[in-house]
Amino acid sequence: DAGVTQSPTHLIKTRGQHVTLRCSPISGHKSVSWYQQVLGQGPQFIFQYYEKEERGRGNFPDRFSARQFPNYSSELNVNALLLGDSALYLCASSSPGGETQYFGPGTRLLVL
Amino acid sequence: QKEVEQNSGPLSVPEGAIASLNCTYSDRGSQSFFWYRQYSGKSPELIMFIYSNGDKEDGRFTAQLNKASQYVSLLIRDSQPSDSATYLCAVLGGATNKLIFGTGTLLAVQP
Numbered sequence: 001d002a003g004v005t006q007s008p009t010h011l012i013k014t015r016g017q018h019v020t021l022r023c024s025p026i027s028g029h030k031s032v033s034w035y036q037q038v039l040g041q042g043p044q045f046i047f048q049y050y051e052k053e054e055r056g057r058g059n060f061p062d063r064f065s066a067r068q069f070p071n072y073s074s075e076l077n078v079n080a081l082l083l084g085d086s087a088l089y090l091c092a093s094s095s096p097g098g099e100t101q102y103f104g105p106g107t108r109l110l111v112l
Numbered sequence: 113q114k115e116v117e118q119n120s121g122p123l124s125v126p127e128g129a130i131a132s133l134n135c136t137y138s139d140r141g142s143q144s145f146f147w148y149r150q151y152s153g154k155s156p157e158l159i160m161f162i163y164s165n166g167d168k169e170d171g172r173f174t175a176q177l178n179k180a181s182q183y184v185s186l187l188i189r190d191s192q193p194s195d196s197a198t199y200l201c202a203v204l205g206g207a208t209n210k211l212i213f214g215t216g217t218l219l220a221v222q223p
Contacts, residue, residue, distance in 0.1 A: 033210065042116075042200050042213030043156065056210055090155055092211075099144050099161075099204055101211060106155040 002027065004093050004104030012110045013081050021076045021107045025093030031055075032074040033101060034066055035090040043090055049074055078109075086111045115139065118201050118214035126222050131188040133217050135201030138182070144204035145177060145184045150216065151197045159199075160186060191221045 005024045013019050025032050031050040035043035045058040049068035063079045072093075078085055088108050092101035117136050125131045133147075144163050148156035160175040162168045162184065168175045174187040188195055198216040205212045 031209075035211070040215070042202075042215050043211070045210040045212070048210060058210065088155070094209070099209060100146070100158065102158060103148075103155045 004091055004102055006089075006091050006104040006107050008107060009105065010108045010110075012112065014112050015081055015083060017081050017111075018077065018079050019081060019109060021078075021089050021091075021109075022073065023076070023091030023093075023104060024073045025091075026095075026102060029093035029095050029102075030072050031094045031096070031098075032068055032072065033092045033094070034074070034076045035092065035103075036060070037088040037090060037106075038086075046076065081111045083111050085109065114214075115205070115212045116201055116203050116214040118199075118217045120215055121218040122220050123217055124220045124222060125191050127191060127193060129191050129221075131191045131195065131219055131221070133186040133188075133199050133201075133219065135184045135186075135214055136182055137184070137201075137203045137212075139203065139205060140179075140182060142179075142182075142203045142205065145175070146202040146204070146211065147173075147175060147186045148200040148202060148213075149195075149197045150200055156200055188219075191219075193221045193223050195219060196221045 033048040034046040037043040047066040048056040068074045091104045147159045162175040176185045200216045201214040202211040
């Protein structure tokens, strides 16, 4: 079975631009979570979606938004990019009622 | 106080030795604990999860949980150079089921 997939794998943007990152969960998983990992730190929680509804939001500015589609895939949008948004963006999926989260390969974003 | 704390390392052990990785957490109500392995430039990979006090073994890996002391550890027996990676401790927090991570411990297994 395919694991969590994310696209693109790498992205270079300039300050002020907008970016959309995409994630497809493991088949049968209905919950998707997004995390940001900057170099040398553990992943930080951004959003969690379950059945297309937002279940939780981390301590990130309103420039960050997300949504989940009927097929349970998800998008993370970041507006007005700052240099500090440069990071590895991770998507994780979990099964209904399950607590274990499985991560995709991530999207590495570089903001210049 | 950070919610999840780990020694950043690096922890250096010789090949074949036991590597011991430690983690403490601040929320006494936490119920679920996870260890992820992350190779440089890659995403975290689930190694172990543990919910109950005591030990849980899976192959060369043993997770240990002591809720009274708010302490969780990971033991890696017969360490191999391929085990060299950053090990992330994570605690499931709050109603959102978000994972709260430590900063990770870098393990280096010397051939």
